[in-house]
Amino acid sequence: MLRWITAGESHGRELLAVLEGLPAGIPIALDEVQADLARRKLGHGRGGRMKFEQDELTLSSGVRHGFTIGSPLGIRIQNTEWPKWTEVMSPAPVDAEVFTTGRGTPLTRPRPGHADLVGMQKYGFTEARPALERASARETAARVALGAVAKKFLAELGIRTVSHTVSMGEVSLPVDAAWPVPEDVDRLDADPVRCIDPETSARMVARIDEIRKSGDTLGGVTEVLVYGLPPGLGSYVHWDRRLDSRLAGALMGIQAIKSVEVGDGLEATKRPGTVAHDPLYKVDGAIHRSSERAGGIEGGMTTGGILRVRTGMKPIATVPKALHTVDVATGKNATAHHQRSDVTAVPASGVVAEAMVALILADAVVEKFGGDSLREVQRNLRSYLDNIPESLRTDSALVNAETVTGDIDDTPMGDSLSEWRV
Template sequence: MLRYLSAGESHGRCLTAIIEGLPAGLPLDLAQIDGELARRQRGYGRGPRMELERDRVQVLAGLRDGKTLGSPLALLIENRDWTNWEKVMDPVSVSAGEVLTNPRPGHADLPGVIKYRQQDVRNILERASARETAMRVAVGAVAKALLAHFQVQVVSHVVAIGDVTAAAVMAPHGDLSLLADESPVRCLDPEAERAMVAAIKAAQKEGDSLGGVFEVIALGVPWGLGSHVHWDRKLDGRLAQAIVSIQGVKGVEFGAGFAGCQLPGSSFHDEIVYDPKRGYTFTSNNAGGIQGGMSTTAPIVIRGAMKPIPTLAKPLQSVDIKTKEPTPASVQRTDSCAVPAASIVAEAAVAWELAVAFLEKFGGDSLAEIKDNYNQYLKNL
């Protein structure tokens, strides 16, 4: 089974991950992984930290001569900011830094200190922070490298920021992400892009923050990833968990989504057609590429709704956890809008889940064996 664990605090020395269950013989290009890390760091509305960090992945184990060995792959991303935080975050003895006692509304601070019996909010916020998503993107880039051998591509773009919504994308294609990357807010609609930038600027001026909606599309997914037979094997359920696990994401929808649920069944459901060359296809894609928990070869279309960033330059009301007196929430260095970055994290999260489901179906100990299994399956369709 393909799985990974990551570790690392936001201002700690580094982020690390161990991926287990990769086949042997998968070529990995570290520059490609770094390229994905750079995509996560961009986007209008990010905070000053993004200028400090230039994330680069290092491989500590599991790779030889550019190809996986089938053994655990150990990844590391250094936190460049560590040099400024050593005294605050030293693993053995902390010699500087104030104790934070004013939890931020909307963040992990308050439930975290209660659950873990902590007196310093920093002991929670360091891991709750979306800095962790840098490693998710690196791990997702490894998954993308595997999926690319089977012509599976995962792309994304931003659909809405605040109350500005972009025009819908009618025909998803593999270059969609490259185009989105050219936009400061990863939006494909130039008019909406301008309004989104203006909305973020206005929020920043007010010491406020904005959320929004991103869309991830997976292309080239073969028939039958996931399964209808048990709740935890359903592909849509697994993808939904992966998306909602991204910090700040509060909603997810597939295909025609919530709006589609207002349609009668006769307009909603995608009719089935058969073409001797292409096999079974659908006249529309309101299902978003998954039916009965299984992929249908139609593009998998997933949208995630991200709430506004909780840390505000003009802080909201909170309570001091030591004195129980009212106090303003703590003000940390912060993004004012991270929807563009979240769309990249979501791409990685989707790529990872698809790779897990892909190896469940076609898994083997080497890339060559997986290709044999995959080609045999296609032959029998």
């Protein structure tokens, strides 16, 4: 199994990340991990910190001469602003006068929608600084770095990911928009909101600009697609071994994420059963699905098709037009502290979601196929696929139900293949 953990505060010295359980022999290049950290800063509507935070990266352990060696992989990411915060965030005691002015002024007006107030209640803090520093989405930089390593491992097995923005507020992709493929990553990253459709992208950008002018923030939805997965990752035998359960938990653990959908998700709840699932057909010796509504997961296991998961991000709770709160130091009504923030971080949240999906899938691969080296994992994967009986073999290509001949029932099939987003 893989285990990972992160440490560090938003304005502390650095972020730390450890990933244990990776097989040896995976090629890892520092610039590839750095590139994913740069992708995390993308998106129209980001705040000032993205412009100067360098995310200076160090691989501290677990890699030798460009390859993993089987020991825990350690990553350090320096916080560029640390020199300005050495006293406020000092591990050692400092003079009381530090907390009378400027950055050290106690944050006693908790922001609604953040961890501020509940964090103070839970840990006994008299101000919000200790809670918000760790609760900050700055921590996701460490997860993106680990996810870049997990994606490299998956790529060596023919498994590739791509993410894109589906909606920004009320502006959404058309329902018949094409799904992006891994070859679209560079094109998506070049788009201001990481949207596959230029017309929709322009409308999203305009909406962000409107929200910025009004002093507000904006949420939205992103989608991660994974290509090349084998069938059978995950399991149906326990709730915590179901792959959809594991993915949902990991994605809901991203700051500000409030919903997760697999496949057609909530849309499937509006359809009758005859048009909500993916019928199977035998064609040319292999079993084919006529659609991909389930999102590549059935019974908590991968089907071998395209895995699709969506995450819904709420509007950022640090609103320029400050929300009403209570000053816990005086007990009086007040307006919330306004820490520097983005208008929206939805495009970047897709990159973070990619990382979490990759980590969960890498863990599922290690669980299923084992192996202490990359070559051993590759061998075990090939052996597994080779030993699936001919009668059970599937093909990830979709089949048009209207062209299938033979002994089949006449259950309504819904739309034809030509109308599916492939």
